[in-house]
Amino acid sequence: MRAVVTGGAGFVGSHVAEALLARGDEVTVIDDLSTGKRENVPAGATLVEHDVRQPFEVAADVVFHLAAQADVRVSVADPGLDAEVNVLGTVRVLEAAGLAGAQVVFASTGGAIYGECERPAREEDERRPLSPYGVSKLAGEEYLAGYNRLHGTRHVALRYGNVYGPRQDPHGEAGVVAIFFSRLRARKALTVFGDGRQTRDYVYAGDVAQATLLAAGGEGGVFNVGTGLETSVLELAELCGRAAGVEPELVHAPERAGELRRSFLDPGRAERELGFRAEVALDDGLRRTWKETAA
Ligand code: NAD
Numbered sequence: 466m467r468a469v470v471t472g473g474a475g476f477v478g479s480h481v482a483e484a485l486l487a488r489g490d491e492v493t494v495i496d497d498l499s500t501g502k503r504e505n506v507p508a509g510a511t512l513v514e515h516d517v518r519q520p521f522e523v524a525a526d527v528v529f530h531l532a533a534q535a536d537v538r539v540s541v542a543d544p545g546l547d548a549e550v551n552v553l554g555t556v557r558v559l560e561a562a563g564l565a566g567a568q569v570v571f572a573s574t575g576g577a578i579y580g581e582c583e584r585p586a587r588e589e590d591e592r593r594p595l596s597p598y599g600v601s602k603l604a605g606e607e608y609l610a611g612y613n614r615l616h617g618t619r620h621v622a623l624r625y626g627n628v629y630g631p632r633q634d635p636h637g638e639a640g641v642v643a644i645f646f647s648r649l650r651a652r653k654a655l656t657v658f659g660d661g662r663q664t665r666d667y668v669y670a671g672d673v674a675q676a677t678l679l680a681a682g683g684e685g686g687v688f689n690v691g692t693g694l695e696t697s698v699l700e701l702a703e704l705c706g707r708a709a710g711v712e713p714e715l716v717h718a719p720e721r722a723g724e725l726r727r728s729f730l731d732p733g734r735a736e737r738e739l740g741f742r743a744e745v746a747l748d749d750g751l752r753r754t755w756k757e758t759a760a
Pocket of ligand 1: 473475500530
């Protein structure tokens with residue numbers, strides 16, 4: 466298969482590119498290297514430096530669209546930039562894919578779209594984004610669905626949980642696992658906001674890459690990509706300490722405004738319709754991440 470991965474120089478996109486190459490596909494990465502890194506692009510993939518806000522062409526069977534402004538705080542500070550990259554950029558991808566007759570698999574988000582969860586969120590649940598980032602990702606999904614109705618395409622949106630794994634950037638605001646590991650490596654205390662009982666659905670990057678590949682070739686739609694399990698920040702800190710072989714010291718800081726208490730995803734539809742099941746348990750994924758993350 467000829468595949469294009471937008472955002473393939475980023476954290477999750479590089480795992481998708483790697484998984485495609487491993488099964489023998491031809492991979493072109495389109496990335497403007499704004500947060501991504503050239504060295505994240507796996508050997509064997511071709512990197513084209515391009516900003517997806519500008520029109521472009523592809524020669525591909527599938528376009529995996531992961532390029533995004535992926536930082537919730539940046540979206541609050543600069544919603545215009547967020548909309549340009551996540552909404553206009555997604556339209557550009559749909560247009561490029563349309564000309565090539567390619568299917569689009571779009572990286573969307575569970576946490577930022579569902580809002581507060583009383584139980585694992587299902588795809589048909591009410592969408593209550595709390596940030597411009599959640600709104601722009603939801604707009605991207607609606608563009609895909611609209612193109613499917615208008616053009617009879619089979620584009621797919623995947624709502625990822627909290628992805629963690631090797632190559633996640635510890636310097637941003639997101640990526641608590643990368644931040645905790647970077648602090649543990651430096652023998653520094655871990656900052657826990659609020660009481661630390663807020664929960665997320667942590668899903669290993671390798672599993673997310675497999676789900677993303679499985680979404681290609683099938684029918685269009687929206688699928689959660691998560692584990693169905695919720696883990697609190699306090700539990701996560703302990704598990705990270707265990708993976709690192711370090712007793713973590715915790716420092717509590719005030720709760721952050723707008724932060725969700727509970728967020729986790731029902732993975733049932735992806736299991737039934739894509740045959741996807743997250744294989745890597747959190748303790749195992751954390752051990753792998755610790756081992757593979759350079760000091
Ligand atoms: P990332 O920042 O590591 O990757 C994004 C990539 O897109 C980077 O390589 C960046 O250089 C590139 N990019 C940004 N703007 C671009 C533009 N205008 N043109 C071309 N390339 C551009 O982030 P990530 O965590 O790997 O996220 C990948 C995707 O998965 C995003 O769409 C994100 O919204 C989604 N997602 C991630 C998570 C998570 O937990 N990491 C959760 C839900 C959804």
